[in-house]
Amino acid sequence: MRTNVYMLTILLAFSLFTTSALAKVIHQERSMYRNILVEDTGNLRCLKFNVKSKKTNQSCFLKSDPNRLVFNYTKLMFSGMIVNTNPSRVLIVGLGGGTMSNTLHQLLPDAEIENIEIDPAVIKVARQYFSFFENDKVTSKVVDGRIFIKRALLKKQHYDWIILDAFNGDYIPEHLMTKEFLEETKKLLSDNGVLTANTFSISDLYDYESSTYQSVFGDFYQVKSKRQENRIILATKNDLPSKAQLETNLAALHDLLRPYDVNILKVFNSFTDKQDWPENAPILTDQFSPANLLNQ
Structure with missing residues (x-):
């Protein structure tokens, strides 16, 4: 059981920090306050804001297991x-x-x-x-x-x-x-x-x-x-x-x-x-x- 949890943690960490080249932008818009992006990286979907010329994750979930908290x-x-x-x-x-x-x-x-x-x-x-x-x-x-x-x-x-x-x-x-x-x-x-x-x-x-x-x-x-x-x-x-x-x-x-x-x-x-x-x-x-x- 511990091995499974450990492997899940490693896979999740890899998903979160994988290079942006692997991410697919499925939505992008400029609101009154910020640049908003939604990116899919395999099973992981993230909401991102462009801040100080970099993108920061605001919210992420696993599409196959949306109840599992990522952050x-x-x-x-x-x-x-x-x-x-x-x-x-x-x-x-x-x-x-x-x-x-x-x-x-x-x-x-x-x-x-x-x-x-x-x-x-x-x-x-x-x-x-x-x-x-x-x-x-x-x-x-x-x-x-x-x-x-x-x-x-x-x-x-x-x-x-x-x-x-x-x-x-x-x-x-x-x-x-x-x-x-x-x-x-x-x-x-x-x-x-x-x-x-x-x-x-x-x-x-x-x-x-x-x-x-x-x-x-x-x-x-x-x-x-x-x-x-x-x-x-x-x-x-x-x-x-x-x-x-x-x-x-x-x-x-x-x-x-x-x-x-x-x-x-x-x-x-x-x-x-x-x-x-x-x-x-x-x-x-x-x-x-x-x-x-x-x-x-």
Whole structure:
């Protein structure tokens, strides 16, 4: 069994990093915000954005096994379910191919899932090429994430799980990284609410971003893989639960998530609350947010 899993991992890694010459572009368009490509490489289909003259994968799935999650960072996002195992209202900022939304709907069919995406072309492509699923429980809206959250606050809405995934590999919009934005987002969380944010793991921005999250949420967990790819910041509305408290939720989640190739025990072992940034790192604010200059 271990040999089969190992071979699948090797084959998947080869598919992800194979040369672009082997990829077939099946859709390409220029939206208001970016160049969008959909590429097939054998069994693998990927949504890509052209950023800084290179193409970055936003969402991928295996055509023969669409339930199996491809990206490691997507699997780490499920750290949020260790804190809240059965969220009834979920907000996702940044759609990509809709992989996270589709998976959550299968896991939590009674949950309300709202997807926020600024680019209508991304929603169209997700529907057409990645089987992004919508119904009375799963919705999508074309709106800037910051504007949506401000409006949701005025409506006194609350969410059990907020997923921030407006990260394209090079860039997170500056106005979605500031202290003021995170304060607004925190107010949207229910009392047992959890936030998971797909963020940078290596750049000068790391310290600034970490300090900003700490200024709003206090202690938080970082969820990282040894590959030094993306990191997930996991924060809560109220006091951060200890790892000992969270261990009680692992058994129920293990069997639930395995069909999606999510090893929740491995995800849990990636948790760290160690502060690895300077105490005096500057905080990003609406008046001071040089995110793009720092991310070099």
